[in-house]
Amino acid sequence: MRAVILVGGEGTRMRPLTCNMPKPMLPVVNRPFLEHMLDYLKRYGISDVVLSMCYRPDVIQAHFGDGRSFGVELAYAVEQTPLGTAGAVKNAEQHVDETCFVFNGDILTDLDLRAMLEFHRRVGAKVTIALTPVEDPTAYGLVETDADRRIRRFTEKPAPDQVTTNLINAGTYIIEPEVLGLVPPDTFYMFERGLFPLLLEKGEPMFGFPSHSYWIDIGTPQKYLAVHHDILLGHVSLQPPGERAGDGLLAGKDCIVDPTARIVGPVVLGDRVSLGPEASIIGPVVIGNDCQVGSGSTVEEAVVWNGTSIGEKVTVKASVAAARCTIADGAIIDGAIIADGCSIGSGNRLERGIKVWPGATLAPNTITF
Ligand code: GDD
Ligand code: MG
Numbered sequence: 001m002r003a004v005i006l007v008g009g010e011g012t013r014m015r016p017l018t019c020n021m022p023k024p025m026l027p028v029v030n031r032p033f034l035e036h037m038l039d040y041l042k043r044y045g046i047s048d049v050v051l052s053m054c055y056r057p058d059v060i061q062a063h064f065g066d067g068r069s070f071g072v073e074l075a076y077a078v079e080q081t082p083l084g085t086a087g088a089v090k091n092a093e094q095h096v097d098e099t100c101f102v103f104n105g106d107i108l109t110d111l112d113l114r115a116m117l118e119f120h121r122r123v124g125a126k127v128t129i130a131l132t133p134v135e136d137p138t139a140y141g142l143v144e145t146d147a148d149r150r151i152r153r154f155t156e157k158p159a160p161d162q163v164t165t166n167l168i169n170a171g172t173y174i175i176e177p178e179v180l181g182l183v184p185p186d187t188f189y190m191f192e193r194g195l196f197p198l199l200l201e202k203g204e205p206m207f208g209f210p211s212h213s214y215w216i217d218i219g220t221p222q223k224y225l226a227v228h229h230d231i232l233l234g235h236v237s238l239q240p241p242g243e244r245a246g247d248g249l250l251a252g253k254d255c256i257v258d259p260t261a262r263i264v265g266p267v268v269l270g271d272r273v274s275l276g277p278e279a280s281i282i283g284p285v286v287i288g289n290d291c292q293v294g295s296g297s298t299v300e301e302a303v304v305w306n307g308t309s310i311g312e313k314v315t316v317k318a319s320v321a322a323a324r325c326t327i328a329d330g331a332i333i334d335g336a337i338i339a340d341g342c343s344i345g346s347g348n349r350l351e352r353g354i355k356v357w358p359g360a361t362l363a364p365n366t367i368t369f
Helices: 033-043 057-064 084-090 113-123 177-182 191-201 221-232
Strands: 002-006 048-053 073-078 100-104 107-109 127-133 141-145 151-156 167-175 206-210 215-217 243-246 249-251 262-264 267-269 280-282 285-287 298-300 315-317 332-334 349-351
Touching (some): 107 167, 113 127, 113 167, 127 141, 127 191, 151 206
Parallel strands (some): 002 100, 267 285, 332 349
Antiparallel strands (some): 127 167, 141 167, 243 249
16 A cells, blocks of 8 residues: 655744644654654555655655665655645655545654555545544644535635534545646645635535544644653554653663652653753653753653753753754753754743744853843
8 A cells, every 4th residue: 555745844933843844754752753653554564655855854764765675665756846735745656546535744643554444445535534523623623524424615714604524634644636736736735725615616526534533633733742741651553662660750871860860750751861860750751862951950741852962950851852052051941942953052041932042152141022
């Protein structure tokens, strides 16, 4: 079985974490998110995968190569300019010669793909769209169905007064190859605003497949923190890397934890992490490889990427500190997003959704309000 994964978006809502890296490469519990997706696909015997790319394809290709070392056969379809979701699959049409899965590349879910495929075949759909309930459908594609699950209307990013159901497009599709015949080549064209409404107009059989499986779109820094909470709290079947090293603690190789450090799980540490005297790590927390946390510092409900060094008496809370940052003594990072390679001088207070762009240097006590 073949799948196309859409990984071409710029991830603008996820900036500054996506300034140098496409969204599917962001580490989720210390592994690029796309690795988790490929594991999920393999669980259903899907090992023939086309990555449909546009933004920073180099980063993805350099990591995955031909896919063999990840247990999959990868092909790449690269767009010179964004072709939109359906245009992107059209661009990979040479690989789509039979019933095919299409995935948005920013969704973590436990959806049962086998059951979805059985449904698709049983009802004879041209397109089946996985559906999930959400509290606020306005950020998604709203899908109305009949009692027999046939789709009646598709409204992308509905206005509040257009919301008639809580079911939205969950970003997993099964398509029959002939529907790509309706997609114009080399043209920006979306499933959501183009092909789906067109198929409805033509009366083609398009069905929804609702489920209550775990589902999240990892599209913003808040969702990025939320997905870590969910994984660490066991709300989704994804096993974080590391060996059990204590109550609620998974740790990689060669970590050095001072005996006076306090760890309240769930906590995941990468390889070679060092925690100084009286450091407090209060989960859910994920800390990447080669990170240091100095004495008396607190890391709480936060995600820290590889190679970041946290000084003494620092607080990092409800925040993301990306790779190779230095956070000097006494800094307070609370509800902030710090991109790769930043140097935060001592005494800075970064709070309330502040975002620091890659490579920034903040001199000591620059932001203290
Ligand atoms: N190759 C390629 N080219 N990929 C693209 C392009 C493109 O031009 N545009 C977007 N993508 C990829 C993104 O990388 C992402 O994996 C996926 O398509 C969806 O794009 P998002 O930008 O994340 O869309 P969204 O979250 O606002 O809305 C979509 O997903 C919702 C579910 O999370 C829509 O499909 C909604 O209908 C849906 O409810
Ligand atoms: Mg999305």
